[in-house]
Amino acid sequence: MKEYGIGCWQGIKNGFSTGDFLVVRDYSEGWIERLVAQKGYPSVEIDYSKAYSGLGAIRKAVIKNDSKVLLYSRNETVSKSSRLGALTSELRMGYSSFSGIDRVYWEEQTRACLEDLLAGCVEVPFRAIPARIKNAANPRRTFSLVFDAEQLGGIRFGMPRVLALLAEEGVQATFFCTNFVLRTYSGLAEVIRRSGHEVGLHGLHHEYLKGSPFERQQAQVAEMKKGLQGVSGANFVGRMDIRTPEALAVNGLRYFVVAFKNTIGPLSLYCPPLLTRAGVNTVWVAFIQAETYGKNWNEIKLQLDNTLASAEDSDGLHLTVLAHPFYDGALENLANLRRLVEYLHCEGFSPLRLEDKIASLPPVTVEPSVSSFRFELNPGWGRAGALLSRFKNNLAARECAAAIRRGSRAVLDVV
Incomplete structure (x- = not known):
C-alpha cells in the first residue's frame, strides 16, 4: 500500500x-x-x-x-x-x-x-480560513467550542461553512476527527490547524474502546496518533471505560472530555476541568456542559443558562460546548451556531482551544495521600440509573472542585 x-x-x-x-x-x-x-x-x-x-x-x-x-x-x-x-x-x-x-x-x-x-x-476541497481571536474584557471567562467530525458530509459541506463562521466571529475551536475522515480528505488536519484550530482524536472509525483490554486500547490510541503531531486530547464520549484514561496518558495525551450536559436545572453543575488518576499517571477531564445536536436555540441557551446559574464563581468560568459539522454546518442550523457564539461573546466569554485551556492549568503530581472522589464514567441502566449516576457524579465533581478551591490537592477516580 x-x-x-x-x-x-x-x-x-x-x-x-x-x-x-x-x-x-x-x-x-x-x-x-x-x-x-x-x-x-x-x-x-x-x-x-x-x-x-x-x-x-x-x-x-x-x-x-x-x-x-x-x-x-x-x-x-x-x-x-x-x-x-x-x-x-x-x-x-x-x-x-x-x-x-x-x-x-x-x-x-x-x-x-x-x-x-x-x-x-x-x-480536501476547501482552504484554511484563519480566525482572529475576539477577546472579552474579562480574561477569566472563557469557552471552548468543540466539534466531533466523523461523517464525510460534515467535512465536505459543513466544514467550509463552519470555518468561515468561526473566522468571522473570531473563534479558535477544537475538532475531534476520526482517522477515517482524515484519510479520506488529504490535508484536512493541516487545513484545520492553519485556520488556527486544534485537532484531537475521535477514533479510527468512531469505534468502541469500551470493553477492550488495556493493551488493545493503548495500541488503538497509538494508531490514531500516527501522522498527527502535537495531539493533546480525545473525545470518546460513550465509547470508553475505566481503562481508557490510562491508555490516553501513556500515549502522551493530556485530556479527554465527558458529557455533562446541563439540560435539567436542579441537576445542573458548572465544573472546571479536573485531574483524574490514570494508573500511575494523570490526565485532565473537561466537562461538556452544553450540546447543539438536535436542539433549537432556546434549548441550547437553556443549557448555558443552567450552567451559569450553578456556578459559584461567576468570573472564573470556562464553558465547553459540543457541536458537529454535519449538523451545525447544515444550512438550516448554521444560524443557531452563530447565535451561540454571539451569545457567549455578549456574556463576556473569550474563545479558547481546549488544548490551550488545559495547558494553562497548573501541573499536579498525584500521590497516595491526595484526596480522590469517585466518578462513574458509564451511567447505570435505564433512565433512573442514568439520573442516579448523574446525581452521584455531580456530588463527586462538586466536592472535588470545592477541595481544589480550598487549596487542597484532589483528583477524580474514574470507575
Whole structure:
C-alpha cells in the first residue's frame, strides 16, 4: 500500500479492507448498491424512516460479511430518524456516513461524498480560513467550542461553512476527527490547524474502546496518533471505560472530555476541568456542559443558562460546548451556531482551544495521600440509573472542585 500522508489510503483504511465496511442504504437507493458493489463494498437495505427496525437485517449482514464499520447513506437529520445512534450503540461498531447534510440538496451532496469514498483519497476541497481571536474584557471567562467530525458530509459541506463562521466571529475551536475522515480528505488536519484550530482524536472509525483490554486500547490510541503531531486530547464520549484514561496518558495525551450536559436545572453543575488518576499517571477531564445536536436555540441557551446559574464563581468560568459539522454546518442550523457564539461573546466569554485551556492549568503530581472522589464514567441502566449516576457524579465533581478551591490537592477516580 502506498501512503500519501495522513489523508490518503488505497483500498485500505487503518488496516481495514473495503470488505470490512458495510454500507447501510435505504430500500429506495438501488443506485448506491450498484456503485458500492463495483468497489467491493457489501451493503444491506433498510427503511430509514424506521431505521431501528432494520437492526436484525444489519446484524445478519455484519455476521455474514464479518463487517467492522457501518457506512450510513443517510444521517439522523436528513432521514428524520432519531434511532441511528441507538442502532450503532446496540451493535457496538464503528461508523461513518456519506450522507449529504442539507435536505434540499441531499442527493447531489450524497453522490459527491460517495464519489470521495469510492475514490479512496481526495484533496480536501476547501482552504484554511484563519480566525482572529475576539477577546472579552474579562480574561477569566472563557469557552471552548468543540466539534466531533466523523461523517464525510460534515467535512465536505459543513466544514467550509463552519470555518468561515468561526473566522468571522473570531473563534479558535477544537475538532475531534476520526482517522477515517482524515484519510479520506488529504490535508484536512493541516487545513484545520492553519485556520488556527486544534485537532484531537475521535477514533479510527468512531469505534468502541469500551470493553477492550488495556493493551488493545493503548495500541488503538497509538494508531490514531500516527501522522498527527502535537495531539493533546480525545473525545470518546460513550465509547470508553475505566481503562481508557490510562491508555490516553501513556500515549502522551493530556485530556479527554465527558458529557455533562446541563439540560435539567436542579441537576445542573458548572465544573472546571479536573485531574483524574490514570494508573500511575494523570490526565485532565473537561466537562461538556452544553450540546447543539438536535436542539433549537432556546434549548441550547437553556443549557448555558443552567450552567451559569450553578456556578459559584461567576468570573472564573470556562464553558465547553459540543457541536458537529454535519449538523451545525447544515444550512438550516448554521444560524443557531452563530447565535451561540454571539451569545457567549455578549456574556463576556473569550474563545479558547481546549488544548490551550488545559495547558494553562497548573501541573499536579498525584500521590497516595491526595484526596480522590469517585466518578462513574458509564451511567447505570435505564433512565433512573442514568439520573442516579448523574446525581452521584455531580456530588463527586462538586466536592472535588470545592477541595481544589480550598487549596487542597484532589483528583477524580474514574470507575
